[in-house]
Amino acid sequence: MINSTAGQTSQSRSRRSTRPSGDDRELAILATAEQLLEDRPLTEISVDYLAKSAGISRPTFYFYFASKEAVLLTLLDRVFNKANAALETLIKNRDNKRGNKWRTGINVFFETFGSHKAVTCAGQVTRDNTEVRKLWSTFMQKWISYTAAVIDAERKRGVAPDTLPATELATALNLMNERALFASFTAEQPHVPESRVLDTLVHIWVSSIYNEIR
Numbered sequence: 001m002i003n004s005t006a007g008q009t010s011q012s013r014s015r016r017s018t019r020p021s022g023d024d025r026e027l028a029i030l031a032t033a034e035q036l037l038e039d040r041p042l043t044e045i046s047v048d049y050l051a052k053s054a055g056i057s058r059p060t061f062y063f064y065f066a067s068k069e070a071v072l073l074t075l076l077d078r079v080f081n082k083a084n085a086a087l088e089t090l091i092k093n094r095d096n097k098r099g100n101k102w103r104t105g106i107n108v109f110f111e112t113f114g115s116h117k118a119v120t121c122a123g124q125v126t127r128d129n130t131e132v133r134k135l136w137s138t139f140m141q142k143w144i145s146y147t148a149a150v151i152d153a154e155r156k157r158g159v160a161p162d163t164l165p166a167t168e169l170a171t172a173l174n175l176m177n178e179r180a181l182f183a184s185f186t187a188e189q190p191h192v193p194e195s196r197v198l199d200t201l202v203h204i205w206v207s208s209i210y211n212e213i214r
Contacts, residue, residue: 026064028054030078033071037118041125042072073131075119080139083112087143101150102209103202109177110198117185124182140178144170151209160210173205 032054036045047068051061065071086108095101113120126132147170154160163169180201183191192200 025054025056025060028056029061029064029071030075033068034075034116034119037072037122042068042122069126069129069131072119072122072126073129073135075116076123076132076135079112079116079119079123080135083109084139084142086112087146091146102205103198106177106201106205107198110181113181114185114194120182121186140174144174147174154209163211169208173208176204177201 029050033045033050036050036053045068047061048058050068050071051058054061065074087105090104090108095104123132123136127136144167148166151160151166151170155162155166180192180197182188184194184197187194
């Protein structure tokens with residue numbers, strides 16, 4: 001009897017171990033949402049369809065997320081943090097060559113947001129959402145502050161001329177990046193071809209910061 005009970009307990013544990021955990025369900029929702037966004041806008045994705053596509057029930061969906069907008073916010077947060085982590089790694093191992101430092105920095109955003117185009121585009125479209133706008137603004141301000149600090153450092157080293165206020169120049173350059181990359185990723189008209197947008201942005205950044213062509 002003891003052996004039989006132990007065997008039943010072991011089988012029960014085995015069955016439980018094959019069930020998706022809470023983390024697995026949440027990841028399934030996020031992965032499914034990103035996949036669906038590649039084919040249609042968020043407005044055309046219902047919670048029922050998202051839940052069904054993720055292999056869960058509607059009540060289970062609401063256990064993890066308050067709405068489909070909350071799912072998008074989480075996806076955006078993950079992309080932003082991925083870009084920010086990559087940028088912080090570059091900061092620790094900064095290349096002091098003029099063109100290189102800006103190219104590698106801009107490439108972080110080109111690669112990160114480019115590998116999550118559906119999420120990036122959905123975030124742009126839903127910028128009227130307060131939480132999305134706040135998230136976008138928070139990270140943009142952080143990247144602008146970093147850019148301004150590097151511009152100031154270059155000026156103090158005597159390798160960049162003291163022209164426009166660093167913060168204003170950094171703001172314009174980062175906002176330009178955002179708009180240009182979004183247009184390239186969606187191929188809206190007009191746009192710079194995706195294969196050329198990085199070179200174009202680097203040229204403008206280096207030219208405006210150092211008054212020279214790269």
